[in-house]
Amino acid sequence: MKAFHDQRGMLYVLPLLTGVVLFTVVPGVMAVYLSFCRWSFTTSPEFIGLWNYRKLLGLGGTAPDPLFVQALVNTLIIASMVPLQVAGSFLLAVFLQHRNPWGQFLRLIVFLPTLVSPVALFILWRWIFNADFGLISLALGKAGLAGPAWLEDPTWSKPAVMLVLLWESVGSFQMLFFLAALRQIPGQLHEMARLDGLGFFHKARAVYFPWLKKAALFNGCLGLLGALQGGFEITYIMTGGGPVGSTTTLSLYLFQNAFEWERVGYASAVGVAMLALVSPLLLAAGLLRGKRPQ
Amino acid sequence: MCKVFSETFRTGPAAPPAAVRPCSRVLRGVRGALFPKAPPGDPTEGYCRWDCTRAPKQRGFPGALLLWMVVLCALAATWGCRPAPKDDVELTWAVNQHETRSDAVTQFERENPGIHVRIRPISDPRQLFLQSLFGDAPDVITFFQADFFQNFAVNGLLRPLDSKDYEPWPFYAGLKDYCFRRKDGALMALPQVAYPYVLYFNPDWVSREKAATVHTWEDLGLLAGSVDPGRNSAGKKVFGLDIQSDAIWFLTWYLQRGGRLFREDGEKPALDRRKAVATLEAMQQWRSVPGLVPEPGDRLNLPSKGSSQGVLGSLFLQGRAVFYWSGSWKIYDFVHQNRVRWGVLPLPAGPANDLTILGCNSFGVCSRSAHPKEAERFVRYLSGLKGQERHARHSIFMPANPACPVPGEYSVLKDQIGRARTLEYGSGFNEARMKHAVEQMLEAHRLGFVGAEASIDRLMRVLSQESTGPRP
Numbered sequence: 001m002k003a004f005h006d007q008r009g010m011l012y013v014l015p016l017l018t019g020v021v022l023f024t025v026v027p028g029v030m031a032v033y034l035s036f037c038r039w040s041f042t043t044s045p046e047f048i049g050l051w052n053y054r055k056l057l058g059l060g061g062t063a064p065d066p067l068f069v070q071a072l073v074n075t076l077i078i079a080s081m082v083p084l085q086v087a088g089s090f091l092l093a094v095f096l097q098h099r100n101p102w103g104q105f106l107r108l109i110v111f112l113p114t115l116v117s118p119v120a121l122f123i124l125w126r127w128i129f130n131a132d133f134g135l136i137s138l139a140l141g142k143a144g145l146a147g148p149a150w151l152e153d154p155t156w157s158k159p160a161v162m163l164v165l166l167w168e169s170v171g172s173f174q175m176l177f178f179l180a181a182l183r184q185i186p187g188q189l190h191e192m193a194r195l196d197g198l199g200f201f202h203k204a205r206a207v208y209f210p211w212l213k214k215a216a217l218f219n220g221c222l223g224l225l226g227a228l229q230g231g232f233e234i235t236y237i238m239t240g241g242g243p244v245g246s247t248t249t250l251s252l253y254l255f256q257n258a259f260e261w262e263r264v265g266y267a268s269a270v271g272v273a274m275l276a277l278v279s280p281l282l283l284a285a286g287l288l289r290g291k292r293p294q
Numbered sequence: 295m296c297k298v299f300s301e302t303f304r305t306g307p308a309a310p311p312a313a314v315r316p317c318s319r320v321l322r323g324v325r326g327a328l329f330p331k332a333p334p335g336d337p338t339e340g341y342c343r344w345d346c347t348r349a350p351k352q353r354g355f356p357g358a359l360l361l362w363m364v365v366l367c368a369l370a371a372t373w374g375c376r377p378a379p380k381d382d383v384e385l386t387w388a389v390n391q392h393e394t395r396s397d398a399v400t401q402f403e404r405e406n407p408g409i410h411v412r413i414r415p416i417s418d419p420r421q422l423f424l425q426s427l428f429g430d431a432p433d434v435i436t437f438f439q440a441d442f443f444q445n446f447a448v449n450g451l452l453r454p455l456d457s458k459d460y461e462p463w464p465f466y467a468g469l470k471d472y473c474f475r476r477k478d479g480a481l482m483a484l485p486q487v488a489y490p491y492v493l494y495f496n497p498d499w500v501s502r503e504k505a506a507t508v509h510t511w512e513d514l515g516l517l518a519g520s521v522d523p524g525r526n527s528a529g530k531k532v533f534g535l536d537i538q539s540d541a542i543w544f545l546t547w548y549l550q551r552g553g554r555l556f557r558e559d560g561e562k563p564a565l566d567r568r569k570a571v572a573t574l575e576a577m578q579q580w581r582s583v584p585g586l587v588p589e590p591g592d593r594l595n596l597p598s599k600g601s602s603q604g605v606l607g608s609l610f611l612q613g614r615a616v617f618y619w620s621g622s623w624k625i626y627d628f629v630h631q632n633r634v635r636w637g638v639l640p641l642p643a644g645p646a647n648d649l650t651i652l653g654c655n656s657f658g659v660c661s662r663s664a665h666p667k668e669a670e671r672f673v674r675y676l677s678g679l680k681g682q683e684r685h686a687r688h689s690i691f692m693p694a695n696p697a698c699p700v701p702g703e704y705s706v707l708k709d710q711i712g713r714a715r716t717l718e719y720g721s722g723f724n725e726a727r728m729k730h731a732v733e734q735m736l737e738a739h740r741l742g743f744v745g746a747e748a749s750i751d752r753l754m755r756v757l758s759q760e761s762t763g764p765r766p
Binding site: 041042126127130131132133149150151152153154242243244245256259260261262263 | 420424427428449530531589590591592593594724726727730734737738741743
């Protein structure tokens, strides 16, 4: 009887499993294979062993690819903003958790950017950051200050991109997860905290933290994964990876190699390196999750 | 939906099978998985189950009827959507600046009844290349970069044209062979339009007579520096010279110093270090003059490299530049606006020569075309004298054929083409990677991160390493 049920379960899962195998596992295996090849779309892939990795990581006495190193550092710097994202989402969720019409309206406003196409948003931000007629420069000009060339100056381009990413992520799904988690907190706890006269920080430690730590961990993992593997749209649209590569992320570097310079094998090696980068994170997340309750 | 299915496939009463065959067991398993029996007392009973042992009930009839109606409607719609069989040929033409091409298409269709041309705009040449390689290839392709053309030519995506048929066709000498011939000399495309880089000026800031005195870059520097427009009517800063791109600036000045990019065979780089360093230093000198050349932050650089970039990114079109250095295709934008007055001049001469860079549009027939004869006829029409005349008359693009007349006010452009030439093409190089390296070098130098000599050394290193990508 049990075996019969198991077979039935497999039938339910089969469509999804087929999709995962076809669109994730097979391309993944192909990407790993291609990372050992030289391929520019037009001819058959030519097996070249570890050459791509030697060039990328600087194995065998050669210097590592400086563009890859720059992209890696940029990606890690952008990823360092994830705790701020999580904290911001949490604060926003606490602020918007009350169920009243005003709260509903604010939640909609805050969540609205998530519903808009990121391409449109980033083009808008490009406009806002324009050194000559952008909104920020105009505001600074009114105050008698001269703003920097945000997206054209390597000193400011990365902070500008990080600011937009923070703005985009704080009010998005991370906030929704926190809102959902906040709803799980029994009302009595809030009442007790009120009776005890707890301030926000005490309440955060005594009430929110124990109930929201799993949501925070989940959001943190999600944010880190997104930061380490993402960042393509924003850099492609807002800065094109420049100036002088100051905003080139690993995903953009992969794209450039594959689709601009037609170095698909090398791009696959970058992809494998990205996988290696997030693997410890996934492992750590699995370990931190701990045992399931029996 | 489950109900509809369950009701629809419910057949008449079936006798219970005497012996269960393995295949029917499998079928029952599948059926059980798809439409599981609800537990006794389950309120969903009768909705999501398929029990073929029961007699059909009347309530199943509307569902079955509905399903059959849907199926019949879908079949009818599919049949109706099929194109009616006809003898007409439809060609697909992948083309940039498609808004300017419809006139040529109309004329061709009028002269060739039975052939229709459908325009497919090119948004990104790389995307079109991959689509043509792996997916839906157009019949006729427009090329506007030498590397874009060569990518198609060397990968067997173009159908060779019979050189003998086109031998008497004259084209400007500046249009180098690598814009329309494969490396082995096979003719793979025909040129139609030549775009020289020229100098535009705004008569509101500088008179036509004064502008006509500009013959060298020194003349231009002095004149642009002496004009002090300050700010325009919108209170925005006006610059002396707006330049389309740093790469064009560097390459033109370098070539005007007598420099070369590649050896004659295109296999090895031939960058002249001394001339390249002098070019970078001269550029830096111009940048150090306040208000002469705008910085990237002074314009809105959109990710789209299409026409919107030209309009929104051009300070000249916003009335914020006295002079503007760009290609002749800009005239199309200029004549379709009335905000800014404009005039056109030859590009100033450099220390060694007065050449300017020449862009080109050429057309090829895709090797995967289902109608190669008709496609070649279309290419022949476009690049022939009649097609070029028509194009020049309606969209003010300069014909690639010197015999083709142009409107009198654009004779200066014709003279320009005479001294222009297409950028050198290195067949052994990854062009896209090389362009990126040049842009990075120029950006780093502009920002003052690297000196002129170090920048050129770095560029030479990249050129020598990055030929056709990584090599074991």
